[in-house]
Amino acid sequence: xxKLDNNKFLIELKSSLSxxxxxxxxxxxxxxxxxVKGGIDAGIIGDIGGKxxxxxGLNSHMASKGDGEYKSGSENGQEEAxxxxxxxxxxxxxxxIESKVLDKDSYYDYSNAKLAWYMVRNENHEPTGCDETIDxxxxxxxHVDKKAKASDKVLYLTFDCGYDNGYTExxxxxxxxxxxxxxxxxxxxxxxxxIELTKRMKEEGHQVGNHTVTHPSMPExxxxxxxxxxxxxxxxxxxxxxxxxxxxxRPPMGEYSERTLKITQDLGYKNIFWSMAYxxxxxxxxPGVDYVTAHFEKYHHNGAIILMHNVSSSNAGALETVIINxxxxxxxxxxxxxxx
Numbered sequence: 059x060x061k062l063d064n065n066k067f068l069i070e071l072k073s074s075l076s077x078x079x080x081x082x083x084x085x086x087x088x089x090x091x092x093x094v095k096g097g098i099d100a101g102i103i104g105d106i107g108g109k110x111x112x113x114x115g116l117n118s119h120m121a122s123k124g125d126g127e128y129k130s131g132s133e134n135g136q137e138e139a140x141x142x143x144x145x146x147x148x149x150x151x152x153x154x155i156e157s158k159v160l161d162k163d164s165y166y167d168y169s170n171a172k173l174a175w176y177m178v179r180n181e182n183h184e185p186t187g188c189d190e191t192i193d194x195x196x197x198x199x200x201h202v203d204k205k206a207k208a209s210d211k212v213l214y215l216t217f218d219c220g221y222d223n224g225y226t227e228x229x230x231x232x233x234x235x236x237x238x239x240x241x242x243x244x245x246x247x248x249x250x251x252x253i254e255l256t257k258r259m260k261e262e263g264h265q266v267g268n269h270t271v272t273h274p275s276m277p278e279x280x281x282x283x284x285x286x287x288x289x290x291x292x293x294x295x296x297x298x299x300x301x302x303x304x305x306x307x308r309p310p311m312g313e314y315s316e317r318t319l320k321i322t323q324d325l326g327y328k329n330i331f332w333s334m335a336y337x338x339x340x341x342x343x344x345p346g347v348d349y350v351t352a353h354f355e356k357y358h359h360n361g362a363i364i365l366m367h368n369v370s371s372s373n374a375g376a377l378e379t380v381i382i383n384x385x386x387x388x389x390x391x392x393x394x395x396x397x398x
Contacts, residue, residue, distance in 0.1 A: 149239045149263035149393040155292060155305045155326040162281040168317040172277040175312035175331050177201065183359045186333045194329060197319035201331035205398055206361030212392040213384060214363045215240040216330065218308060219248045220273055223341060223369035226255055232378045234262055236385075239393040241265035241330070242368070243308040245273050246291045249298050260301040265394050267306035268292055268327060276309050276318040284321050306330050306394050330394065332365035334358070339367040350376035351383065358384060 178187030185202045194201065206212050215233075219226065219242050226242075233240055242259050244266055249256050259266050270276075270287040271294075279287060288307065295303040307327035309318065319329055336353050338345060345353075350372050366373045381391065 147263075148395045149265075151395060152260075152302050153305050153395065155303065157289075157324070157326045159285065159321065159324040165281060165317050165321055168315075168320050170277050170315045170317040172275065172313055172315055175201075175309075175314065177333055177335070179357055181356060183357075185359050185361060186357075188331070188333070192314075192316050192319065194314075194319060194331060197316070197329060198323045198327065199319060199329040199331060200363060200397055202333040202359075202363055203361030203392075203397060208360065211360045211387075211389045212396070213358070213389050214361075214392055214394060214397075215366065216267075216308070216332065216363060216394070217242045217366050217368045218269060218339075219244045219252075219368045220269070221245075221248055221369065222252050222255065223371075225371060225374035226252070226368045228374050229368065229377055230255070230258060230262065230264075232381065233264070236378070236381045238381055238391040239263055239265070240391075241267050241304070241306055241394045243267040243269040243306070243330075244291075244295075245269045246271040246294045249291075249295055253298055256295070257299050257301065260299070263393070265304040265306060266295065266301070267304055267308060267330065267394075269308055270310055273310040275311060275313045276322075277313060277315040279318075281321065284318060285325065288322060288325050288327070304394070328394075328397065330363065332363045334362045335365040338370040338373055341369055341371070344370060344372045346372050347375040347379075351379050354380045354384065358387070358389070360389075 173189060173191055176189050180186060185204075188201050195204075203212060203214065215238065217226075217229070217240060232238075242256075242264060244256060248269075256266060268288055268291050271290045272287065274283070274287060276284060276287075292303040295301065305327050307322050307325075308330050309322075312331065314329070322329055334353075334357055336345060336350070337343075338350070384391070
């Protein structure tokens with residue numbers, strides 16, 4: 059009789075424990091569902107990758123240094139939602155510079171024969187011919203947007219900035235008036251002497267690209283010097299302005315080699331050359347406003363990457379007319395952030 063009672067007790071105990079397990083599991087499932095739903099509602103579970111920055115507010119895309127890398131954030135320390143019009147507002151996004159540079163010995167097999175970029179113009183409004191000694195596209199190089207579509211004609215404005223000659227502010231005013239993005243390739247000296255202008259470029263949705271610290275001929279520099287020229291300029295950009303540099307590099311004087319292209323690619327940059335340019339950098343021998351507007355009329359082509367210099371009075375005087383004329387021909391001006 060006593061043995062029967064013990065068996066009955068064990069059966070009831072097992073039943074009780076099973077019921078408690080079911081209750082605990084149920085509570086855990088309910089808790090998990092609440093947490094996941096709350097996370098989604100609060101935006102904790104979001105898209106993987108970077109976000110575009112809104113158009114207003116200095117702190118909306120300021121760069122801050124922490125944990126050994128530069129990050130962007132809003133005023134309250136959290137990234138804001140991406141704007142809806144991504145084709146336009148991608149201008150306000152700063153893609154990270156992701157260095158994967160190797161040790162010096164890894165670049166010995168790449169030719170360091172110095173080349174100087176050139177193009178062969180045509181008047182049929184087709185992409186220009188260029189120096190094909192090296193396939194620059196193999197090393198994240200661009201001289202034209204090869205993927206530009208006939209149904210979406212694009213032009214890319216770029217300015218080389220070694221110093222300021224009093225025209226950059228005027229050019230920025232024109233770009234802002236017509237809602238046109240550009241990329242300004244700056245040296246460290248330019249940043250140092252024009253901190254507010256450099257900040258303005260970023261605030262108004264332009265890219266600020268790397269034109270090195272001292273504007274040397276890259277093939278003449280050692281492995282260590284190339285890295286210092288490139289990373290030194292980018293680091294100074296953050297220190298002086300609070301903004302991260304964009305991952306675009308223009309080789310000074312258009313001089314390059316297979317070795318330098320590979321190193322700068324591995325440093326995290328796209329090497330940006332050009333398919334439209336003219337002699338505009340000599341401040342004492344300017345081509346004139348009419349020449350600039352006529353050059354665009356004669357040589358414009360879909361996907362063109364246009365090289366201009368910020369020190370040119372001719373460019374400053376012609377820029378608004380050029381923008382109006384090209385838009386009238388069905389072009390839009392795109393950000394280098396759209397290059398694929």
